[in-house]
Amino acid sequence: MSTPQLILKQRAELLAVLCGGGSAEPLDCVLDLLLAWEVLVWEDYLSIQVAEKALSYKVRQLLDVVYDKGEDACSCLLAAMNQVLPEEQKAGLCFGEECAVVGKNRPDTATLTLLADRPVLVRKLRDNIDGALNALLTTGCFTIKDCDAVQLPIYTPSQQVRRLLDQVRFKGETAAKTLLQFLEQTETTRPNPEDKENHPSANCMLYQKKLRSSVAAQSHTLSTYGGTGHFSLDDIYTDGLLEVMDGSGETTTLGLEDVVGPVGTLNDDADTFLVSGEAGSGKSTLLQRLHLLWAREALLTNIFLLFPFSCRKLNAEHRELSLKELLFLHCCWPDRGQDEVFQFILDHPNLVLFTFDGLDEFKQGFTDEERHCCPTKQVPIPVLLFNLLQGTLMKGVMKVVTSRPQAVGPSLKRYLRKEVLLKGFSPGGIDCFVKKHHSDPAMARRVIESLQANSVLLSLCHIPVFCWIVTKCHQELLGSQDGIPQTITDVYLLVLQHFFQRKSYQPQGVLGKAWLEEHLDTVLKLGQLALESLEASCYVFSGYELQRIGLTEQDVSMGFLIYCNDLSVTDCKRYEFLHITLQCFFAALYVVLNRNSDRSAVSRLFQSQYRQLSSLSQRCLGHCIDSSVEEVESHVTETPNLQITAQFVSGLLSQRHHNLLQECCPTAVRERKAKQVVKSLSKGMQRHFKSIPRPVEGEKKINEVQCCLDPKFFQNILKNKEGNTGLDISESCSLRNNNISDEGIRKLLEKGMKCERFQKIALFNNNLTDACTQHFAWLLKSKQNFLSLRLGNNNITSQGAEQLAEGLSSNQSLQFLGLWGNKIGDRGAEALADALRNSTTLIWLRPLSFFSLRLNKNCISREGVECLIEALKMNSSVKEVWLRGNNLSPEEEEELSKQESRLTF
Numbered sequence: 001m002s003t004p005q006l007i008l009k010q011r012a013e014l015l016a017v018l019c020g021g022g023s024a025e026p027l028d029c030v031l032d033l034l035l036a037w038e039v040l041v042w043e044d045y046l047s048i049q050v051a052e053k054a055l056s057y058k059v060r061q062l063l064d065v066v067y068d069k070g071e072d073a074c075s076c077l078l079a080a081m082n083q084v085l086p087e088e089q090k091a092g093l094c095f096g097e098e099c100a101v102v103g104k105n106r107p108d109t110a111t112l113t114l115l116a117d118r119p120v121l122v123r124k125l126r127d128n129i130d131g132a133l134n135a136l137l138t139t140g141c142f143t144i145k146d147c148d149a150v151q152l153p154i155y156t157p158s159q160q161v162r163r164l165l166d167q168v169r170f171k172g173e174t175a176a177k178t179l180l181q182f183l184e185q186t187e188t189t190r191p192n193p194e195d196k197e198n199h200p201s202a203n204c205m206l207y208q209k210k211l212r213s214s215v216a217a218q219s220h221t222l223s224t225y226g227g228t229g230h231f232s233l234d235d236i237y238t239d240g241l242l243e244v245m246d247g248s249g250e251t252t253t254l255g256l257e258d259v260v261g262p263v264g265t266l267n268d269d270a271d272t273f274l275v276s277g278e279a280g281s282g283k284s285t286l287l288q289r290l291h292l293l294w295a296r297e298a299l300l301t302n303i304f305l306l307f308p309f310s311c312r313k314l315n316a317e318h319r320e321l322s323l324k325e326l327l328f329l330h331c332c333w334p335d336r337g338q339d340e341v342f343q344f345i346l347d348h349p350n351l352v353l354f355t356f357d358g359l360d361e362f363k364q365g366f367t368d369e370e371r372h373c374c375p376t377k378q379v380p381i382p383v384l385l386f387n388l389l390q391g392t393l394m395k396g397v398m399k400v401v402t403s404r405p406q407a408v409g410p411s412l413k414r415y416l417r418k419e420v421l422l423k424g425f426s427p428g429g430i431d432c433f434v435k436k437h438h439s440d441p442a443m444a445r446r447v448i449e450s451l452q453a454n455s456v457l458l459s460l461c462h463i464p465v466f467c468w469i470v471t472k473c474h475q476e477l478l479g480s481q482d483g484i485p486q487t488i489t490d491v492y493l494l495v496l497q498h499f500f501q502r503k504s505y506q507p508q509g510v511l512g513k514a515w516l517e518e519h520l521d522t523v524l525k526l527g528q529l530a531l532e533s534l535e536a537s538c539y540v541f542s543g544y545e546l547q548r549i550g551l552t553e554q555d556v557s558m559g560f561l562i563y564c565n566d567l568s569v570t571d572c573k574r575y576e577f578l579h580i581t582l583q584c585f586f587a588a589l590y591v592v593l594n595r596n597s598d599r600s601a602v603s604r605l606f607q608s609q610y611r612q613l614s615s616l617s618q619r620c621l622g623h624c625i626d627s628s629v630e631e632v633e634s635h636v637t638e639t640p641n642l643q644i645t646a647q648f649v650s651g652l653l654s655q656r657h658h659n660l661l662q663e664c665c666p667t668a669v670r671e672r673k674a675k676q677v678v679k680s681l682s683k684g685m686q687r688h689f690k691s692i693p694r695p696v697e698g699e700k701k702i703n704e705v706q707c708c709l710d711p712k713f714f715q716n717i718l719k720n721k722e723g724n725t726g727l728d729i730s731e732s733c734s735l736r737n738n739n740i741s742d743e744g745i746r747k748l749l750e751k752g753m754k755c756e757r758f759q760k761i762a763l764f765n766n767n768l769t770d771a772c773t774q775h776f777a778w779l780l781k782s783k784q785n786f787l788s789l790r791l792g793n794n795n796i797t798s799q800g801a802e803q804l805a806e807g808l809s810s811n812q813s814l815q816f817l818g819l820w821g822n823k824i825g826d827r828g829a830e831a832l833a834d835a836l837r838n839s840t841t842l843i844w845l846r847p848l849s850f851f852s853l854r855l856n857k858n859c860i861s862r863e864g865v866e867c868l869i870e871a872l873k874m875n876s877s878v879k880e881v882w883l884r885g886n887n888l889s890p891e892e893e894e895e896l897s898k899q900e901s902r903l904t905f
């Protein structure tokens with residue numbers, strides 16, 4: 001088949017791979033190559049890269065342009081895609097005969113050289129955009145405005161380089177020459193791993209080979225798929241959302257290759273890169289991907305040796321070790337020339353990278369009290385680790401550390417070069433993951449549809465571990481008689497059911513109603529192991545520990561425990577739970593179902609000995625846990641796990657699981673435990689709300705309370721508190737990222753209305769819809785001292801905005817209304833504008849208060865903005881209206897902001 005035919009026939013597939021995952025990077029790389037090969041001329045490129053057009057438009061345009069150019073061009077396009085796409089995305093695609101890209105003569109102008117070398121330049125300049133811009137600025141080729149346009153934070157570093165190259169081309173030959181000169185200079189000053197002096201000996205090369213192959217073997221499969229065996233990391237890996245925040249709070253999206261790049265650097269003197277994210281957000285998997293790509297020489301190519309460590313495994317190392325022993329015993333043993341290899345490492349820190357997965361699971365909290373800098377002296381593991389992270393030992397070696405954010409205190413922050421946040425999957429990422437997981441497209445479609453029909457479940461799936469569970473348990477999910485899971489506890493019960501189902505000899509779907517009771521013995525044994533070890537910050541178990549608890553081979557074969565994937569030299573088998581959250585879930589089951597547990601087990605979980613530092617007290621049930629006693633450092637690390645456990649205990653004891661648990665645990669015992677939970681939580685919440693300081697006059701920052709409760713349980717608390725204990729909502733309440741339902745809001749506001757000092761509420765990133773806006777309208781109408789309402793990133797449409805507008809028009813006190821990231825559209829903007837216009841009489845009632853309205857990303861077009869401008873003419877108390885990311889062209893934005901200076905685009 002000819003290559004134009006191949007392109008035509010595979011058009012849908014080619015479109016899908018170049019758009020899949022929502023990143024423009026694959027398309028950009030293909031365009032770089034086609035420009036370099038002179039398949040595309042500059043005009044073609046401009047006709048494809050049209051700003052404001054969707055990615056799919058650009059890909060279609062590319063396919064059309066190349067198709068029109070005929071056979072040779074089509075061969076080159078297929079060759080470029082073959083080169084750019086990762087192996088897993090190429091499966092099933094046909095790229096035709098290998099096409100030889102004819103080597104052209106070196107171009108004779110600097111501008112053409114930039115084009116011919118574009119693919120390489122993008123890679124080279126990515127780490128040195130600042131330097132290049134500086135050179136262009138100081139030679140007068142670029143203005144500050146040019147530099148700002150290149151470095152807009154919405155662009156990834158690679159995109160910034162491409163903008164830079166495009167701008168240089170636009171400026172002409174002098175600018176192009178300046179850039180080439182700059183590149184030449186940096187090449188000569190930068191240490192090159194190929195230099196003679198850096199050149200590794202044969203023994204070092206052998207060691208590298210051995211290390212690469214053991215790292216590759218270790219990172220090839222994903223542990224959660226260990227039992228089933230047929231998923232390699234390549235098959236299933238889906239890019240997560242990575243962000244860095246600069247000093248001013250602006251965030252930039254990063255690619256995997258930028259984790260150790262310069263973007264987002266906060267401290268040039270430090271060498272430790274932190275990847276932080278909640279449990280299950282994919283930190284270990286990301287690191288594993290980094291390892292695998294390094295082992296294949298596909299990423300981090302300037303790193304000669306990469307040493308991967310797991311903090312949970314380092315916990316089990318009780319010997320004192322030197323750095324040399326740590327590297328060789330825990331990662332890879334050099335078969336020849338041990339001293340020579342170690343000397344090479346010491347001499348070339350810039351060619352070495354260490355990774356430490358799960359610092360939050362390391363038994364001891366970080367401290368920089370004990371200094372140690374001798375690579376051959378034996379010291380306890382914590383001393384070794386902390387000195388590596390600080391850079392006291394092996395300064396210059398890059399370290400990548402993953403952790404949950406809670407475990408990173410100020411003492412460690414000082415040693416961080418930058419912090420990258422891993423935010424889980426984007427909506428496109430969820431779809432992509434499900435499609436990779438299910439080879440049957442019809443099944444993938446059904447799972448995606450069922451997720452889209454359940455916003456609670458869909459929002460859970462942004463966290464990859466939940467996405468994995470939901471996808472894995474799709475059968476139970478799609479065929480569930482007990483309704484679709486609504487809470488995290490429901491999801492984990494589903495996983496439990498799924499694993500037991502898998503091992504049961506009954507035909508599919510026949511797991512009886514009393515399935516939990518049938519497997520109670522296994523559940524309790526696993527639960528005991530989970531709880532006891534959580535309390536001791538232990539996540540890896542020997543066979544002996546399993547025996548002590550009475551866990552049999554059959555229990556282990558259920559699949560909740562897996563063998564540790566370990567590079568270290570050790571003979572005995574070791575086990576860990578599939579995921580730390582699963583260990584927490586078993587611990588919670590044990591707390592709830594164990595009849596013999598002492599009476600204080602529940603309250604102990606919520607109480608004193610596991611309290612946390614006040615700076616860490618912002619997450620989960622943190623503030624509900626007593627923090628009155630002095631902190632003991634070593635407990636910091638287990639606190640988040642015990643919080644998750646407490647959350648599961650709350651979920652399991654809620655009414656919705658009554659039927660399931662009733663056969664496993666006497667009602668009286670369960671009710672007693674439920675009462676204890678409610679009591680502990682209400683005490684904790686009251687204590688926390690009371691501890692919020694009163695705002696001082698003019699204070700800008702809103703006090704925040706975060707509360708990640710199981711939403712249903714949250715409602716229960718409110719219900720249980722009515723009449724007797726009374727929930728005290730003081731001046732402000734922030735419940736962002738909480739899955740709070742519209743019904744939950746009604747109850748919360750009912751409570752708030754009774755509280756004189758309740759004046760601010762932040763509810764961004766929940767799943768609020770128009771069904772709750774009437775409650776806010778009512779709040780605004782009835783509470784004339786209310787100050788701030790933040791409803792960003794919810795699902796509010798024009799109807800909701802109309803209701804809010806109604807409330808706003810009769811309110812005299814509100815100073816801040818945040819609605820970014822909803823879908824209020826022009827109709828909603830118009831309704832708000834009317835409210836502002838009509839409330840002019842109220843301006844007299846609040847001459848001193850200024851009002852700020854945030855409407856970024858709300859699908860508003862010119863029409864809506866014009867209504868707002870009209871309203872602003874009549875209303876001087878509005879200080880600002882933010883309208884970034886709406887449906888307006890840059891020209892329209894410029895024109896409209898000239899008409900009204902209070903608009904911010």
Ligand code: ADP
Binds near residue numbers: 283
């Ligand atoms: P964390 O280290 O943040 O607790 P993990 O990396 O252990 O999270 O992720 C938990 C599970 O979620 C993994 O075992 C895997 O099944 C799934 N997962 C996480 N990240 C990804 C990813 N990028 N692509 C595919 N699956 C992922």
